[in-house]
Amino acid sequence: xxxxxxxxxxxxxxxxxxxxxxxxxxxxxxxxxxxxxxxxxxxxxxxxxxxxxxxxxxxxxxxxxxxxxxxxxxxxxxxxxxxxxxxxxxxxxxxxxxxxxxxxxxxxxxxxxxxxxxxxxxxxxxxxxxxxxxxxxxxxxxxxxxxxxxxxxxxxxxxxxxxxxxxxxxxxxxxxxxxxxxxxxxxxxxxxxxxxxxxxxxx
Amino acid sequence: xxxxxxxxxxxxxxxxxxxxxxxxxxxxxxxxxxxxxxxxxxxxxxxxxxxxxxxxxxxxxxxxxxxxxxxxxxxxxxxxxxxxxxxxxxxxxxxxxxxxxxxxxxxxxxxxxxxxxxxxxxxxxxxxxxxxxxxxxxxxxxxxxxxxxxxxxxxxxxxxxxxxxxxxxxxxxxxxxxxxxxxxxxxxxxxxxxxxxxxxxxx
DNA sequence: ATTTAGTTTAACCATTTGGTTAACAAAAAT
DNA sequence: ATTTTTGTTAACCAAATGGTTAAACTAAAT
Numbered sequence: 001x002x003x004x005x006x007x008x009x010x011x012x013x014x015x016x017x018x019x020x021x022x023x024x025x026x027x028x029x030x031x032x033x034x035x036x037x038x039x040x041x042x043x044x045x046x047x048x049x050x051x052x053x054x055x056x057x058x059x060x061x062x063x064x065x066x067x068x069x070x071x072x073x074x075x076x077x078x079x080x081x082x083x084x085x086x087x088x089x090x091x092x093x094x095x096x097x098x099x100x101x102x103x104x105x106x107x108x109x110x111x112x113x114x115x116x117x118x119x120x121x122x123x124x125x126x127x128x129x130x131x132x133x134x135x136x137x138x139x140x141x142x143x144x145x146x147x148x149x150x151x152x153x154x155x156x157x158x159x160x161x162x163x164x165x166x167x168x169x170x171x172x173x174x175x176x177x178x179x180x181x182x183x184x185x186x187x188x189x190x191x192x193x194x195x196x197x198x199x200x201x202x203x
Numbered sequence: 204x205x206x207x208x209x210x211x212x213x214x215x216x217x218x219x220x221x222x223x224x225x226x227x228x229x230x231x232x233x234x235x236x237x238x239x240x241x242x243x244x245x246x247x248x249x250x251x252x253x254x255x256x257x258x259x260x261x262x263x264x265x266x267x268x269x270x271x272x273x274x275x276x277x278x279x280x281x282x283x284x285x286x287x288x289x290x291x292x293x294x295x296x297x298x299x300x301x302x303x304x305x306x307x308x309x310x311x312x313x314x315x316x317x318x319x320x321x322x323x324x325x326x327x328x329x330x331x332x333x334x335x336x337x338x339x340x341x342x343x344x345x346x347x348x349x350x351x352x353x354x355x356x357x358x359x360x361x362x363x364x365x366x367x368x369x370x371x372x373x374x375x376x377x378x379x380x381x382x383x384x385x386x387x388x389x390x391x392x393x394x395x396x397x398x399x400x401x402x403x404x405x406x
Numbered sequence: 407a408t409t410t411a412g413t414t415t416a417a418c419c420a421t422t423t424g425g426t427t428a429a430c431a432a433a434a435a436t
Numbered sequence: 437a438t439t440t441t442t443g444t445t446a447a448c449c450a451a452a453t454g455g456t457t458a459a460a461c462t463a464a465a466t
Binding site for chain 4: 407408409410411412413414415416417418419420421422423424425426427428429430431432433434435436
Binding site: 212243250 | 443446
């Protein structure tokens with residue numbers, strides 16, 4: 001054999017590709033730029049990942065499998081709706097502050113190529129809100145919650161948590177804050193958002 | 204003079220460019236594709252708009268000036284917060300159903316190039332929420348509303364209204380609806396979202 | 407020591423892409 | 437009628453880009 005297949009190189013490529021793809025998207029990213037950032041020859045990218053498309057998919061799948069479990073937390077968990085809202089909001093915002101690029105990248109690329117979602121749904125059989133919907137119906141019947149459709153509540157939870165990070169430049173323009181001010185606002189949202197949701201739905 | 208500067212051609216170019224840019228973004232769009240869709244020669248694009256960048260900016264500015272007044276409605280209007288929420292939600296969702304591409308396009312391109320916002324802020328001096336913030340403070344003092352920061356309320360209103368359209372493919376994957384089902388959900392949100400917000404903030 | 411097989415690089419290639427040019431067509435000004 | 441200006445096109449161009457190739461390199465197996 002030869003120089004044991006250097007896993008380090010592959011990781012460096014993935015890391016560089018992640019950075020470039022997340023900032024520039026599939027169309028805006030350049031293979032040369034990724035190679036430069038990884039500190040290697042451009043041919044290596046093809047040696048390890050065959051094509052730009054395959055390299056991109058590797059990055060995208062990795063990004064999605066980082067995000068998906070966060071979202072599924074709300075759906076398949078035994079706690080009450082109120083607890084779910086509180087935990088999810090706090091956890092998710094902390095998570096995004098660590099990975100501020102993620103939601104935007106995923107949403108952007110899903111819009112560019114909606115077929116991606118099919119491949120994903122085949123791999124991970126877990127994007128399903130049936131359980132959550134049943135739980136909402138039950139808690140309404142029990143008199144804990146105001147009437148609301150599970151889908152709508154789920155959309156609202158995602159919206160309130162994810163949107164500010166996706167629309168960051170737009171919001172910064174309105175709010176007229178620098179990065180520090182924006183970050184503070186987001187920190188505040190860890191409790192702010194869950195209170196908002198609880199007030200909206202609790203009887 | 205010559206064949207009267209055919210305003211029709213310019214409009215056809217802008218129309219085609221709008222379509223292509225909105226679906227593929229600045230990086231994914233091809234001048235040839237725009238020319239084909241407009242039914243003209245590629246050189247014409249440069250004759251009318253000089254460069255891809257300038258053509259893109261024309262499209263982007265037009266898109267932004269379509270969206271901005273919708274957003275400013277919440278900020279500079281004499282009605283109460285509750286009325287604003289109701290009007291804005293209903294109007295805005297109707298608006299987006301007519302222009303489903305808009306918010307995503309704008310958010311995507313603002314993320315790609317945050318400097319755009321500067322040019323915009325110079326042109327239209329209206330992205331300012333000071334008035335809205337004061338109104339929120341007043342209505343809280345008057346006992347109409349639960350305590351909440353104006354910025355956070357504004358973000359929440361935007362999030363609940365805009366996010367579903369931006370994250371459409373993601374949401375469709377979770378909700379497991381076809382386009383019809385998605386549209387129905389959005390129609391429902393015209394009243395659903397404002398009730399949700401009112402419940403959350405009203406004392 | 408030599409073979410073997412995976413790793414890495416520089417140079418190269420075909421295609422795509424934004425943009426230009428020069429010639430032509432048509433309408434307005436003279 | 438003819439000149440002039442504007443609109444339009446086909447052909448062209450240089451640069452960028454994703455991808456390939458063939459040779460060099462490295463380390464383990466023989």
